[in-house]
Each structure stands twice: as C-alpha cells, then as structure tokens.
Amino acid sequence: MQTLIRPAVTLFVMLSVVTGIVYPLAVTGIAKVVFPDQAAGSLIVKDGKPVGSALIGQNFSDPKYFWGRPSATGPMPYNASASGGSNLGPLNPALIDAVKGRIEALKAADPGNSAPVPADLVTASGSGLDPHISQAAAEYQVMRVARLRGLQISAVQRLISDNTENRQLGFLGEKRVNVLALNLALDRLAKP
C-alpha cells in the first residue's frame, strides 16, 4: 500500500497540471488566434456596442417584433446566466396552463390569425436561450409584424429567408430562423 502512495500523489498532480491547466490554456490560445469571435461568444455589435450574441436568444414580447421560443429561465425569461428548461411533464397541469396562456397572448396580438399554432412557438426550449424558431413559427407571425410596421408582406418574408439556416450538410438538425438577427434586420429596414 505504502509503495502506492507516492506514485498516486505525484502522478495525480502531474496529470492534473497537464489536463487541467496546460490543456485548457492551449485550447484558449489556439482559439484566440484561429476563431477569436466564436471564442468570445459570437457577439453582435451595433454602433460599437454589443447588443447580444448570435447564438443566444433574447426575450421579445412587443408584437412589432418576431417572438422567439418561450423561455423557462428564472427569474426573467432568457436569463443567460441561469439556463434551463421548464422540466414540466406532459401531463402536468402547469404545462397545459402555460401553453394556454401563450396561445391567448399570440391571439390577442393578432386576432385575425386562425392558423394552427406551431408547437415551438408555445413550448419552452431546453436551454431557455434558444435563438431560433421554426420556419412555420416565423410564417405564423408574418402578417402581424408586417401590419404593425406598415411593411409589405413580401419584404418581411424576404427578411425571414435571409435569416433562415437550412439543415447542416443536408441532413443534420432542422431548418430554422434566427430571431434576434431577424428582428435586428427588421429594425434596420424601418429606419432609413
């Protein structure tokens, strides 16, 4: 047993230095040179100030903007320093009530819309920070946004397709629209 203690302690310390200090610093160093923007969080800069990350969703509740996925983070939605989902089970009455409330909010902002509600627009994402909605969820909101902003429907649809990402390599993931990028593009369009 005693012959085991010295190698155990020294090997533990040595390999800890290699895997716990040298390795992460090496990755940081390489990342800073090769992918500096991504390593720092893919920040979107507007007028010299960061307004968000291209990968992290933001909360939108103004009907003039496209709304993203509902977010279950606390205490406020889209809290990017406390990620998480609702963890509500499929039979939980709290889930049913929450979805009911979200459908009502969508209908209140757009009374004429009788299309079926896309599921991702009324269910909370896993991270609470999902930056995307489905194409169907964007289409569902086109009329509302165009009307409230006095824009042509085709102009809004063009912005959607500009901010749509396809399946990666043709078969990975789902087709999706980046909500923050889309809303920033909308604001640019409105302000000449």
Added chain:
Amino acid sequence: MTNHAWLLLGAYLAILLLVAKPFGIYIANIMEGRPSLALRLGGGTESLLYRLCGIRKDEEMGWLNYALAILLFNVLGALAVYGLQRLQLWLPLNPQAMTNVSPDSSFNTAVSFVTNTNWQGYVGEATMSYLTQMLGLAVQNFFSAATGIVVVIALIRGFARHTAKTIGNAWVDLTRITLYVLLPISLVYAVFLVGQGVIQNFDAYKDVTTVEVTKYDAPKLDAAGQPVKDAKGNAVTETVSQPTQILAMGPVASQEAIKMLGTNGGGFFNANSAHPFENPTPLTNFIQMLSIFLIPAALTLTFGRMVGDMRQGWAVLTTMTLLFVVMAVTAMYFEHQANPLLTQLGVDPAMGNMEGKETRFGIADSGLFATITTLASCGAVNAMHDSFTPMGGFVPLWNMMLGEVVFGGVGTGLYGMLVFAIMAVFIAGLMIGRTPEYLGKKIEAYEMKMVSIAILVTPLLVLAGTAIAVMVDAGVAGIANPGAHGFSEILYAFTSAANNNGSAFAGLSANTPFYNVMLSIAMWFGRFGVIVPVLALAGALAAKKRIAVSAGTMPTHGPLFVVLLIGTVVLVGALNYVPALALGPVVEHLMLWSGR
C-alpha cells in the same frame, strides 16, 4: 419515424462502425506498448513522468494492488474536487466571485465527477468558478474516463493471459490512456467546437443591452431583503425592468470535448448540451453524439485484438448495435408524437413534442441524442428528458436500467457487457450440463460470485434508494411534477446515479442534503462496487490455464451467442425494474392517451 430520422440514424451508425476498428486497434497497440508513432513521440514525456513519480513501468501489479491503486487515485480526485469547491472564493480565475459551495453539494459533486457520473445538483454558470470547472471537474472528466478504460483493459488481459499473476501496471495504463488517447483527441475536438461557436475564454460575464427591455414580475423585497407581504399575508410582486442580458462565459470548449469523449456528461452550464454555447449547431450535435460512442465502440475491437480473435469483438459490437437501434427508433418514434393535451388547445401536432427541446435539433436529433447519452453512461442532454412523452422518457430510463452495457461508459460499458457474456455462457452451460467456458477460460464458482456481485449491486442501489426516497418527507419534497411522473423523477435519479449516467428528470430538486448524500452513496458504490469485483475477476481469469477449443465448446462469436447475450442483458439486466417502470412511465402513458 421520418425519412430524415432514418437517414440520421443510418449515417451515424455508418461513421461509427467505420472508425471503430482502426481506433480500437490503435488503443490496443498503445495499451500493449507495441512500438508505434504515438509512443515514440510521447516516449520522452512519458519517461520523465515515470521518473518524477517513482514509477517502474515494467513492474506489473496483481489484481489487488491494481484495485488499490485505482481506488487511491480516485479518492485523491474526490478530495481535490471537494477542496476546490470549498475554497474557490479565495482561489484565482473566479471573475464572478462565486462563493464557496456548500459541504453537501461539494461532496455530491466530487463523488459525481470522480465516478464518471456527472450528476449535477448545482447550476454550473451560477455556482462554479472557472478554476473549479477546469482544474476540478474537467480533470476528473479525464481521470474517470481513464479509470474506466484501464479497468476493462485489465479485464481483457485476464482473458488474454494464462497462468499469470499480474494484470498490468495501473499507473502506466492511466498515463498512456490520458496522454495518447484522451488528450490529443480532446485538443483537436475542442478547437473544432470553438470553430462552430462554443466559447473558450476566461472573461467576466458579458453584459449586453438587449433590443427589447424585458419586464417581469418579481417578489418585492424590503430594505432587509425580506419579501414584502400584504394584509392577507400574500407576497407582493412588482414589475422589474431588465434592459440587459448577462451572457455567461468560460473555458467551455476544452471541457466540452472531454465531457463527451469520456462519456462524462457534466455540462459547463445548467442546460448542458442544450445550451447554444455548449452545442451551437446540428453539426456539433452530431459530432457530440459520435464522440459519446466512439471509445466504447472502439474498445470492443480493442478487446478482439487483445484476445487474438477479432470475431469476439465484432460479436459484442453487434449485440450492442442491435439493442441501440431498437431503443433509438423507439425514442424518436414517441417524441414525434405531439402531446394530445396540447393538440386539443389548437397547437399544430406536426412538429411533435417540442417542450424542452431546441429548435435547431428538433425531434430526431434530440431523440437520438437522448438514446445515445443514456445507453452510454454519458448523461449529457440536448433536450430536457423530464418533458419527454411518457414512453419517450421511458427509453432513457430503461437504457440506464440495462446496466450501461450497450456501448456504455468508456471502459465500463465493455466490462459490464463482458460480465453479462460470462453470465450468458454460464446460463448456456447450465442448459446443456457442461462446465461453462469463455475465451478458453473455465468459469467456476469464484468467477460467478464476482459476476453476480457486479450485476446485482446496481439494481440493489436503485431500488432500495428509490424506496427510501418515496417513504421519507425529504425525498418526496423534491418532486416537481404531480402523479406518476413524480415517482419517475425519483426512480430516474437513483437509476442515473447508481449506473453512473448523470442525466436527470431535472425537475427533481436534488440539491438538498438528503439527495446529495443518498445519491452520492448510489454513485460511489455503483462505480467501485462493480470495479473491484471486475478486477478480482481479471486476476482470477489471468491465473487460469487456457483450455483448448473442443467439440463441446460453445462458439462465442456467432449469431447464436449474440441472441443469447441480448436475452441475458434484457432479462437479467432489466427485469428487476419492471414493477417500478409500471408505476412510472407506463401508468403515465396510459393516462395521457386516455385523455385523463
């Protein structure tokens, strides 16, 4: 199942099976110390390490010393992770000034990361300093993975050797796996992840001014920080305006790579691989899924190579692959079903069950990820299992109950499966009345005792733990969802802990002294309660003579054996849990579809 889902599964399997053989042979060469480019390149560093540590690399150990070395190395790991958490406020690399973690939570997390479980009772981005993450948690991601792999290598040597007293040198094995397998792959992998958008920095959290001001209701606090109550005693809320978003930062990519490669699964952030900074694109998601099964799949062929018969390895890999496909198809099928209660409200059922899932992954990539992460004892999640449909959530639970032997954790999966293989030849031997043998080794009473302990220890921990938790107030208090689902949450927690998986039905409030202690016990004994008998088995097998193949030897490389092994895993491994499963997901499924 959509065409897309089939294509995804097919592409996944094709790539996995293609890389398994060359990589498996590479690992075998490293562990047998055959001359190779890697050993030549790293030889200097390796020798230096041994000199500094006083390790004589040609001096091999018997099984008992091997087990003691592994235990010692892991106890040191637990102490280090515990210490870092308890002292992090006074240590460097803590720009958010994270306070010291509570004793029970620190204890739980230390055990959790040392045992390769990575159960997380804490919220990463609100609890851990960068130093704790990289020097505590990520280091254990390497070491616990290395531990699992060297144990199975020792067991394989037990089969490969005969009339031998030793099963290898634990220090050399740990060093080689870390330096030649885990570290170089992680380095390349981490840089790739950054390229896709995973962050890697030591900055303080970034405050960004959002496009829209977020307004939310929060309890009003008085000057002393206590909630204000109105005349009726109800809490008063006020509307708070939040004009900024605070983006959590950190050295994520370096940790993410080894988290997946070592089937650890402990997220840097609370949302784990659902978080866009951990898993930003469908491509990273695909690579993460591949990297979970990469080493477990390769090790089956390392096994074939080291015992001198590749067909033995392919038989085990075939068994694993068949079970995996069935479970993957089941999970994806049920998650494609929309929640009927939401369809009644006017929600379009076309998209399936999206609660707790990310848009970029959708149903297929989330269902497949959930299957892979629970068959392997990884436990990373890219969607919240708690919000899966009842049968979609049944799959992860059942996968863990199989004992994490279908691919399983790195090393642990294969030694678990080899234990089942011995059980299978034993059962076959009983049926035809011959002494069972596997790979030329007679299986006798002592071996069967070790096999029985290794198989029975986890169900015992799961069922006893769940039973205690549902009987005491402290256990029931953690439940988040009412009804059968609440029971599933507790069952899931103990299944995950004892099988060293680490995923959760995360609604359960498990960061309490009760759960922290109970789950730590389950994790520790679920890990070392299996490792020690497996190493004893390795020692006993190594000491045996090799018997020649005769007409009475049951071949263990053909379809007959694959079917027998599948039967053994499913019957012995999972039947223990059928009553518990009936009370949880099965009841919930019947309720959901009967419209109750």
